[in-house]
Amino acid sequence: MTKQIALITGGTGGIGTAICKELAGNGVIVVANYFPADKVQAESWLDEMRKEYEHCYIVAADVTDYSSCGDMLESVTDNIGSIDILVNCAGITRDKTLKSMSPDQWNCVINTNLNSAYNVTQQLVQGMMERGFGRIINISSVNGQKGQFGQANYSAAKAGLHGFTMAVAQETASKGVTVNTVSPGYIETTMTSELPEQVLQSIVNAVPLKRMGTAQEVAYAVAWLADQKNAYITGANIPVNGGLFMSS
Numbered sequence: 400m401t402k403q404i405a406l407i408t409g410g411t412g413g414i415g416t417a418i419c420k421e422l423a424g425n426g427v428i429v430v431a432n433y434f435p436a437d438k439v440q441a442e443s444w445l446d447e448m449r450k451e452y453e454h455c456y457i458v459a460a461d462v463t464d465y466s467s468c469g470d471m472l473e474s475v476t477d478n479i480g481s482i483d484i485l486v487n488c489a490g491i492t493r494d495k496t497l498k499s500m501s502p503d504q505w506n507c508v509i510n511t512n513l514n515s516a517y518n519v520t521q522q523l524v525q526g527m528m529e530r531g532f533g534r535i536i537n538i539s540s541v542n543g544q545k546g547q548f549g550q551a552n553y554s555a556a557k558a559g560l561h562g563f564t565m566a567v568a569q570e571t572a573s574k575g576v577t578v579n580t581v582s583p584g585y586i587e588t589t590m591t592s593e594l595p596e597q598v599l600q601s602i603v604n605a606v607p608l609k610r611m612g613t614a615q616e617v618a619y620a621v622a623w624l625a626d627q628k629n630a631y632i633t634g635a636n637i638p639v640n641g642g643l644f645m646s647s
């Protein structure tokens with residue numbers, strides 16, 4: 400059986416790295432996208448990954464830029480092969496209460512966390528449908544489901560991402576392409592380590608499991624959705640949040 404190929408945007412980040420490792424461990428060829436300015440860090444990330452996983456690559460692109468994403472997809476297709484699995488994982492925070500949120504803080508979060516999914520997926524989905532197989536997994540957040548004080552930008556982008564999932568899932572279902580969302584809660588990554596200590600503590604206290612999650616726990620859910628056998632779940636939003644937000 401030929402190996403599958405996965406592209407993970409933001410693949411060298413905390414959750415992205417865990418997803419790359421989990422998929423690579425399952426025999427998938429992994430291509431981690433990184434922001435062009437982070438070339439040096441991405442190359443040392445690749446050196447580390449290659450110690451354990453032979454079939455691992457990196458590719459630069461600014462996911463907020465449609466043509467940069469087009470160039471990235473062309474380069475992956477030409478040099479590695481057709482992409483079977485896409486994980487839209489690139490994301491940033493610019494937390495600020497709305498009254499003092501600048502247009503730049505709003506726009507860069509919407510562009511990086513939401514428009515990025517359009518920029519990559521739109522240029523990839525037709526090929527997946529023609530080949531009759533695809534797995535698209537969008538990494539949203541518990542804060543897209545419940546909202547979060549100080550995150551009007553991030554909550555809007557992450558809620559939008561699941562709307563995107565549900566719409567695209569309907570457009571691709573008949574062609575063997577599933578589209579799902581994974582919504583992590585508070586996960587031990589650089590993003591959450593930058594939160595004020597008392598804010599973080601009050602959040603952890605509200606989590607029924609009374610701890611933060613690990614990137615590995617998010618990666619399990621992503622790899623499960625990415626599995627070929629997982630063909631009858633589409634348009635779903637899988638929470639990995641320790642019970643912080645529950646919905647029927």
Ligand code: CAA
Pocket residue numbers: 492494495496497499539540541542547548549550553583584585586590591594595598
């Ligand atoms: N509910 C009610 N009040 C709150 C609050 C909350 N959850 N959090 C802060 N406040 C209050 C503060 O106590 C403060 O009150 P006072 O003015 O009376 O002292 C006030 O709000 C702060 O208001 P400011 O307008 O000065 O705040 P700011 O614009 O500087 O922003 C903040 C502060 C950045 C929002 C800060 O509170 C913060 O970092 N909050 C956490 C946001 C958060 O949870 N981010 C998640 C990041 S991790 C992630 O995003 C990953 C994921 O997917 C889960």
